[in-house]
Amino acid sequence: MRAFADLLERLVYTRSRNAKLRILGDYLRTTPDPDRGWAMAALTGDLDLPAIKPAMIRALIMERVDPVLFALSRDYVGDTAETVALLWPRPPVAPDSVDLSLGTVVERLGSASRAEAPALLAGLLDRLEPGERFALLKMATGALRIGVTARLAKTALAEAFGLDLDRVEELWHGLAPPYAALFAWGEGAAPAPAMQDMPLFRPFMLAHPLEDGRVDMADYAAEWKWDGIRVQIVHAGGETRLYSRAGDDITRAFPDIAAAFSQPGALDGELMIRGAGGAEALNVQGGEAQGGAAASFNALQQRLNRKTVSARMLSDYPAFVRLYDILFDGDEDLRPLPWTARRVRLAQLAARLPATRFDLSALIEADDFTTLEAIRAGARDAAIEGVMLKRRDSAYVGGRRVGLWYKWKRDPLTADCVLMYAQRGSGRRSSFYSDYTFGCWTEAGELVPVGKAYSGITDQELRWLDRWVRGHTTGRFGPVREVEKTLVLEIAFDSIHASTRHKSGLAMRFPRIARIRQDKPAAEADRVATLGRLIA
Numbered sequence: 260m261r262a263f264a265d266l267l268e269r270l271v272y273t274r275s276r277n278a279k280l281r282i283l284g285d286y287l288r289t290t291p292d293p294d295r296g297w298a299m300a301a302l303t304g305d306l307d308l309p310a311i312k313p314a315m316i317r318a319l320i321m322e323r324v325d326p327v328l329f330a331l332s333r334d335y336v337g338d339t340a341e342t343v344a345l346l347w348p349r350p351p352v353a354p355d356s357v358d359l360s361l362g363t364v365v366e367r368l369g370s371a372s373r374a375e376a377p378a379l380l381a382g383l384l385d386r387l388e389p390g391e392r393f394a395l396l397k398m399a400t401g402a403l404r405i406g407v408t409a410r411l412a413k414t415a416l417a418e419a420f421g422l423d424l425d426r427v428e429e430l431w432h433g434l435a436p437p438y439a440a441l442f443a444w445g446e447g448a449a450p451a452p453a454m455q456d457m458p459l460f461r462p463f464m465l466a467h468p469l470e471d472g473r474v475d476m477a478d479y480a481a482e483w484k485w486d487g488i489r490v491q492i493v494h495a496g497g498e499t500r501l502y503s504r505a506g507d508d509i510t511r512a513f514p515d516i517a518a519a520f521s522q523p524g525a526l527d528g529e530l531m532i533r534g535a536g537g538a539e540a541l542n543v544q545g546g547e548a549q550g551g552a553a554a555s556f557n558a559l560q561q562r563l564n565r566k567t568v569s570a571r572m573l574s575d576y577p578a579f580v581r582l583y584d585i586l587f588d589g590d591e592d593l594r595p596l597p598w599t600a601r602r603v604r605l606a607q608l609a610a611r612l613p614a615t616r617f618d619l620s621a622l623i624e625a626d627d628f629t630t631l632e633a634i635r636a637g638a639r640d641a642a643i644e645g646v647m648l649k650r651r652d653s654a655y656v657g658g659r660r661v662g663l664w665y666k667w668k669r670d671p672l673t674a675d676c677v678l679m680y681a682q683r684g685s686g687r688r689s690s691f692y693s694d695y696t697f698g699c700w701t702e703a704g705e706l707v708p709v710g711k712a713y714s715g716i717t718d719q720e721l722r723w724l725d726r727w728v729r730g731h732t733t734g735r736f737g738p739v740r741e742v743e744k745t746l747v748l749e750i751a752f753d754s755i756h757a758s759t760r761h762k763s764g765l766a767m768r769f770p771r772i773a774r775i776r777q778d779k780p781a782a783e784a785d786r787v788a789t790l791g792r793l794i795a
């Protein structure tokens with residue numbers, strides 16, 4: 260643990276990217292297996308300690324660390340793990356032969372049951388030095404937050420051993436920690452791990468946000484940014500697998516899609532649920548070319564994270580994939596081809612696939628950027644999150660590369676709503692009324708809730724709202740306060756859809772408070788019917 264603790268300590272205090280690469284590289288070259296592999300897993304977020312839960316760690320802290328001292332020091336130190344590491348009362352432990360190497364510690368924690376985990380973690384904390392405790396707690400909470408991204412850690416590994424970074428990225432998803440085969444390859448002790456032994460997931464090509472920039476439409480193609488989930492569909496060795504954005508195998512939740520792609524190859528696209536709206540619901544350019552409207556993201560959530568899906572689920576929430584790229588056709592690797600050539604190959608292949616399960620993401624016809632801006636501003640479909648821009652001559656490369664793909668999200672929608680109820684928050688906000696339910700007017704002049712938000716405001720606004728709530732309470736129901744219906748909040752949200760959860764029949768996606776509008780009388784807040792018109 261000592262070497263890993265030193266590594267974290269040095270990384271925490273290092274700003275420069277090159278210095279971080281050097282520190283990491285030195286660590287990886289001089290640390291034995293399996294410790295360096297587990298360190299990589301911790302740094303890349305690929306470490307899985309199923310028995311260790313945040314609530315369990317919180318309980319342990321409450322039990323062993325003075326809560327008042329903890330609260331005071333936490334504000335001062337600013338980091339929970341560091342605070343606990345400093346305050347943990349180390350009992351006199353008799354010298355014993357417990358192996359405190361990183362590999363052993365991780366392996367013991369990783370295989371512990373829920374019941375064993377607290378005592379095991381406490382026992383380790385008792386035996387470690389403060390720096391090592393800090394490292395252990397960071398690892399256990401799964402949030403290192405020390406300014407090292409997964410990409411940087413992999414770059415350090417590739418540079419330390421003179422490996423090709425793209426190759427490392429590609430192999431990464433097929434290997435499990437502690438990656439001994441990868442290090443053996445790096446040190447020249449073994450050949451590169453064989454791809455055919457692995458699932459064929461390839462790292463996704465990702466986008467940068469388009470910030471205040473304009474691009475030349477001669478160089479970029481535009482597509483809608485669909486609001487589903489990214490999926491890679493691979494057919495190889497007689498088997499079809501679906502991989503999520505994180506590289507997780509999600510085939511079991513989507514057998515309807517898997518069954519519809521049975522030729523060797525790998526495709527990239529957006530997984531969505533077919534909506535009842537029909538093509539006419541898509542009032543966007545290119546909408547007619549799409550096989551039908553997509554249902555809201557909520558519908559997709561019904562299908563996610565399921566190990567098995569019932570026949571009922573499959574018919575109530577039929578899935579389809581809106582394709583936008585092709586990585587392999589048979590065993591031909593198309594990734595080095597420019598986007599334009601891949602698009603032609605994708606269109607040819609998509610035409611042969613069942614239309615119920617696959618369609619092709621339409622291109623937006625815009626000769627210049629100003630036209631594109633206008634088209635984007637007019638898009639009101641709930642399935643559209645914005646626009647994607649793709650460099651026409653770019654190869655398919657994993658990760659985010661400057662200048663190749665851009666995402667340009669739609670401006671959020673806004674509505675003026677009236678604050679109706681407030682509730683205390685959790686954690687740092689538990690002493691404030693910081694969760695707000697707000698409503699809009701019906702035609703009959705009744706105020707009905709349309710959503711709930713707790714983000715978007717500054718600490719100062721939070722304190723102001725908290726005071727306002729306390730001073731304007733008209734009723735209390737358990738933790739909830741009803742307030743005078745006089746304060747207008749401007750709410751920003753990404754989209755709105757029909758829902759039975761609220762009396763208004765509407766639900767907002769990602770609502771947040773954009774502004775407190777003391778300048779507007781409550782009677783002039785928006786009407787439910789006005790919001791309803793924003794449903795796609």
Ligand SMILES: Nc1ncnc2c1ncn2[C@@H]1O[C@H](COP(=O)(O)OP(=O)(O)OP(=O)(O)O)[C@@H](O)[C@H]1O
Pocket residue numbers: 464465466467482483484485486487488489504529583620647666
């Ligand atoms: N036509 C499209 N082409 C590419 N990506 C698309 C398209 N439509 C929707 N998307 C989604 O947009 C994302 C592109 O943004 P990015 O590469 O930054 O990934 P992300 O981190 O998943 O982003 P976000 O959370 O903004 O969707 C893709 O991951 C994909 O899920």
